[in-house]
Amino acid sequence: MRESLSALTLRGRAFVAAGVAAVVCAVLMDQPALGRVGVLVLVLPFVSAYLIGRAKYRLSLVRSVSPQVVPAGQPAQVRLTLTNEGRTPSGMLMLEDQIPYVLGTRPRFLLDGIRHGWRRELDYQVRSDLRGRYQIGPMTVRVSDPFGMVELGHAFHAVTQLTVTPRIVPLAPIALAGAWSGSGDNRPRAFATGSAEDVTVREYRRGDDLRRVHWRSSARVGELMVRREEQPWQSRATVFLDERAVAHRGRGLGSSLETAVHVAASVISHLEGRGYAVRLVTAAGGEEAVAWHTRGRAADATELLEALAVVHPSDQPRMATGWLGDHGGGDLVVAVLGHLDERDLAILARMRGRSSAGIAIALDTATWATARSGDPSSATALGQQGWRTTVLASGERFDRAWERLSAVPSEGAGRVS
Numbered sequence: 001m002r003e004s005l006s007a008l009t010l011r012g013r014a015f016v017a018a019g020v021a022a023v024v025c026a027v028l029m030d031q032p033a034l035g036r037v038g039v040l041v042l043v044l045p046f047v048s049a050y051l052i053g054r055a056k057y058r059l060s061l062v063r064s065v066s067p068q069v070v071p072a073g074q075p076a077q078v079r080l081t082l083t084n085e086g087r088t089p090s091g092m093l094m095l096e097d098q099i100p101y102v103l104g105t106r107p108r109f110l111l112d113g114i115r116h117g118w119r120r121e122l123d124y125q126v127r128s129d130l131r132g133r134y135q136i137g138p139m140t141v142r143v144s145d146p147f148g149m150v151e152l153g154h155a156f157h158a159v160t161q162l163t164v165t166p167r168i169v170p171l172a173p174i175a176l177a178g179a180w181s182g183s184g185d186n187r188p189r190a191f192a193t194g195s196a197e198d199v200t201v202r203e204y205r206r207g208d209d210l211r212r213v214h215w216r217s218s219a220r221v222g223e224l225m226v227r228r229e230e231q232p233w234q235s236r237a238t239v240f241l242d243e244r245a246v247a248h249r250g251r252g253l254g255s256s257l258e259t260a261v262h263v264a265a266s267v268i269s270h271l272e273g274r275g276y277a278v279r280l281v282t283a284a285g286g287e288e289a290v291a292w293h294t295r296g297r298a299a300d301a302t303e304l305l306e307a308l309a310v311v312h313p314s315d316q317p318r319m320a321t322g323w324l325g326d327h328g329g330g331d332l333v334v335a336v337l338g339h340l341d342e343r344d345l346a347i348l349a350r351m352r353g354r355s356s357a358g359i360a361i362a363l364d365t366a367t368w369a370t371a372r373s374g375d376p377s378s379a380t381a382l383g384q385q386g387w388r389t390t391v392l393a394s395g396e397r398f399d400r401a402w403e404r405l406s407a408v409p410s411e412g413a414g415r416v417s
Contacts, residue, residue: 012045012149019043048149058085059114061139061156063097065126068160069306072167075127078107078136078160084118094142094151095122100135102128103162128164130253131261131309136160165305166258166265169399173274174406176235176332176357201225237276237332239268239304240351242283245313247338249368256338256368256394257313263361263398264336265308276332280304282311285320319347324354334359335387340378349385359405360387367394 019042
């Protein structure tokens with residue numbers, strides 16, 4: 001009852017004030033008829049508050065989002081299924097679903113005549129041009145009495161996640177290098193035909209299938225060993241993303257970091273479409289242990305796009321290098337880079353030396369801060385290290401910069417800008 005009285009609407013408070021005034025005037029002027037009207041007006045809000053406070057509403061909500069993973073700029077459909085499982089009918093219902101502002105305006109619905117067994121499905125769309133993982137909900141419900149005297153608020157606790165992946169542009173097929181591998185080996189090995197002791201094994205590497213662990217050899221050596229099996233060969237590519245805050249310029253959707261994430265997503269989608277097993281590594285090292293992702297498997301490139309959806313600027317000043325120890329010498333590396341210094345170039349030289357081929361997409365971060373072109377020395381140094389390099393400026397289409405790589409020899413001698 002106390003909650004209901006505190007939820008009196010402006011109309012309810014006006015009725016209370018009018019009723020009190022009428023009763024006082026009736027007493028002062030000796031007007032019994034006015035007094036009876038004043039009592040009726042005064043009592044009505046309290047009766048409404050008592051009834052709505054005693055009512056047992058049992059509303060259930062089921063929210064579904066389709067699809068739950070959507071590219072930036074594409075809409076997703078949200079469906080709300082409401083059911084009144086209680087026996088007490090309600091007055092007017094005002095519903096509002098809580099969504100982040102980047103998904104659009106908050107949807108509001110006005111419903112009336114909610115009876116026992118009532119069921120209603122409501123739909124609305126959300127859309128975001130900014131990648132990320134967003135929470136939809138909770139739903140707030142405001143119940144009012146038929147006279148509009150009292151309005152109570154309730155909230156459902158259920159929330160739903162929506163992941164907006166970076167936008168992707170189709171890329172033209174260009175000549176790519178990279179070793180062929182099967183199940184993590186750089187060259188095929190056949191099963192030994194002898195006893196279990198004769199099985200050809202090697203050290204376990206992160207990303208290897210645990211079903212290939214050879215336990216007898218592991219127990220003898222003291223570390224995990226896996227069988228070398230002959231498997232269908234497959235090209236492998238590592239996409240390296242430099243997401244350090246010191247390497248980028250600009251803010252929000254127009255920052256160089258957002259462009260770098262968009263570039264990495266387009267490259268991953270392109271490589272996966274060409275049959276590469278792909279993994280994502282960031283400068284912060286957060287994705288060091290990620291497995292190889294291949295089309296048609298349970299862990300495909302979609303997981304990498306979801307990982308890119310939640311990439312944030314890293315405060316780490318230097319590039320992480322721990323993953324280089326697990327980097328096979330025959331893989332293709334595609335590096336998406338921002339501003340570089342001498343120490344960064346030294347790390348990239350090591351990275352290129354451990355790869356069969358390397359492609360560097362260097363963002364001209366100076367163009368995100370000024371209208372002039374940046375210093376080309378970093379891109380030139382990358383070309384001298386053997387990277388096939390292309391430079392991407394602010395506002396430039398990435399698919400055109402990608403096509404310029406066709407003019408660069410595969411051994412990486414040179415730079416195209």
